[in-house]
Amino acid sequence: MSVGRTKRDRPGMGRLERKDNQPNRKPPLRLFTTTLWEYPSQHYLTWVEDGKVTQTGQNVGAEHRPATQGDKHYTAATPSWVVWQLLMRYTRRNDLVVDPMCGSGTTLDVARDLGRRAVGYDLSPTRDDIFRADARELPLEDSVADFVFVDPPYSTHVTYSDDPACIGKLDAGGADGGRAYYQAMARVIGEIDRVLKDRRYMGLYVSDSWRKKSRRGAMGGEFMPIGFELFSMLRERFEPVDIVCVVRQNAKLKRGNWHKAAETENFFMRGFGYLFIMKKVRGARGAT
Numbered sequence: 001m002s003v004g005r006t007k008r009d010r011p012g013m014g015r016l017e018r019k020d021n022q023p024n025r026k027p028p029l030r031l032f033t034t035t036l037w038e039y040p041s042q043h044y045l046t047w048v049e050d051g052k053v054t055q056t057g058q059n060v061g062a063e064h065r066p067a068t069q070g071d072k073h074y075t076a077a078t079p080s081w082v083v084w085q086l087l088m089r090y091t092r093r094n095d096l097v098v099d100p101m102c103g104s105g106t107t108l109d110v111a112r113d114l115g116r117r118a119v120g121y122d123l124s125p126t127r128d129d130i131f132r133a134d135a136r137e138l139p140l141e142d143s144v145a146d147f148v149f150v151d152p153p154y155s156t157h158v159t160y161s162d163d164p165a166c167i168g169k170l171d172a173g174g175a176d177g178g179r180a181y182y183q184a185m186a187r188v189i190g191e192i193d194r195v196l197k198d199r200r201y202m203g204l205y206v207s208d209s210w211r212k213k214s215r216r217g218a219m220g221g222e223f224m225p226i227g228f229e230l231f232s233m234l235r236e237r238f239e240p241v242d243i244v245c246v247v248r249q250n251a252k253l254k255r256g257n258w259h260k261a262a263e264t265e266n267f268f269m270r271g272f273g274y275l276f277i278m279k280k281v282r283g284a285r286g287a288t
């Protein structure tokens, strides 16, 4: 977990304050009780003293250092409070949490904040506690994980690494109709099923995708319903527990020119991500 001093941590001021002199106003995290999830930040606040997390969401004084989860500068980092909600509901202390596509390590940090054990993999590890592995072939034994969280690439709009095995290089709406992307994701979902213990839960966070037609001046575009496609794959192996709509706090959505284009060119910007919560139940369709 990153517990280093941040720009907001101004020594000698008697209390921690933001650079803009506004006290930290992130609301404390509480369990959400509906299927519409929204929080005004990418991260929740934890305060760490002597290496121990002391409180969540509250400014407790200058001797404490703010800690974040994962790296907010990592493109396409998962909002950490999404992982927090899941782990609070579906895991217990010392449970083993696995993230096969760990990115900046958000899942690891949240899990450790909450006293869970955590193992993370990625094709392109960003830190020492993430192991290099392909999510289609995890170096884990069967049925060891108490919870699996995954936030996979949503088609090709982010370049994660140069690794040709990166699933973010597979086009969910390409000339092959997205076949290679969905086949790769079917293998990732198969591995999640293999490593998860029976009667335990997993969460997959994903967004649909839309892109403009590449022809110059052409109106319209191509919609890729990645959420529903992946949900139907999950259904082959798991029991559905619930589907959550996660409101996206995307800086792009705040830009006026995008809104203008969305009106004049008749498209929608992505306003939410899906969070699919599933349970492995031995004997469910397709489960081995």
Ligand SMILES: C[S@@+](CC[C@H](N)C(=O)[O-])C[C@H]1O[C@@H](n2cnc3c(N)ncnc32)[C@H](O)[C@@H]1O
Pocket (backbone or CB within 6 Å): 070, 071, 074, 076, 077, 078, 079, 100, 101, 102, 103, 104, 105, 106, 107, 121, 122, 123, 124, 133, 134, 135, 136, 151, 152, 153, 160, 161, 165, 166, 167, 168
């Ligand atoms: C949306 S990001 C994950 C973000 C992460 N949850 C976080 O909060 O930082 C998707 C990740 O999938 C990884 N990835 C893509 N293909 C992969 C594969 N075949 N095996 C493992 N990781 C892969 C990328 O390197 C990228 O880090």
